[in-house]
Amino acid sequence: MPGHLKGDRLPLSIIPYNGRRPSVDPSAFIDPTSRLVGxxxxxxxxxVFYGSVLRAEEGEVWIGEHVAILEHCLVEAPSGVRVTIGDGSLISHRAVVHGASIGRGALVGIGAILLDGAEVGDEAMVAAGTVVPSGFKVEPRSLVAGVPARLVRRLSEDEVNAIESSLEEALRKAERYKQLIKL
Structure with missing residues (x-):
């Protein structure tokens, strides 16, 4: 974890568990108030922004390249499960991803909950407050909403581009924070 070690000490946000140690690319931004476990x-x-927790004591959490996990999210991999968040995805504030996987270029809205075995396709959007039940599959380039999640419609090219723009803004902020917060 180059860029995150100070001598032999790990920052408080990086927590090994039973010999399972988080690995962070040196170009990534990990806010000091977040926690990466296992x-x-x-x-x-x-x-990974303020107050977010990524836990994999007995599972695995794989965060792709150029992913933004905004404030107060939980990403947890239960025992024996691999949770994957694909390149270029945006996970909005207070979202919960528990045992679910997300494709590339997707958006998970504010306060959405994805349960065990749920899958979000590439460039798909999960609306704010949506609950995606266990085993539910969100098709690529589609919008789901509701409790439980239901297909609303296909996404337009403009909406897919808006996801990318929102992600780019979040990653620009992360770059600024890296300069302000000395890890």
Whole structure:
């Protein structure tokens, strides 16, 4: 974890568990108030913002490249499960990803909950407050909403581009924070 070690000491946000140690690309931004526990891998150019927790004591959490996990999210891998968040995805404030996987370029809205075995396709959008039940599959380039999640419609090219723009803004902020917060 180059860029995150100070001598032999780990920052408080990086917590090994039973010999399983988080791995963070040196270009990633990990806010000091976040927690990465166990087998968590964070890819190049990604960002984990304030108060978010990524837990994999007995599972695995794989965060792709250029992913933004905004404030107060929980990403947890239950025992024996690999949770994957694909390159270029945006996980909004207070979202919960528990045993679920997310494709590339997707958006998970504020306060959404994804339960065990749920899958979000590439460039798909989960609306704010949506609960995606266990085993539910969100098709690529689609919008789901509701409790439980229901297909609303296909996403337009403009909406897919808006996801990318929102992600880029979050990653720009992460770059600024890296300069302000000395890890």
């Amino acid at each position: 087998f968590v891998k964070v890819g190049r150019g990604s960002a």
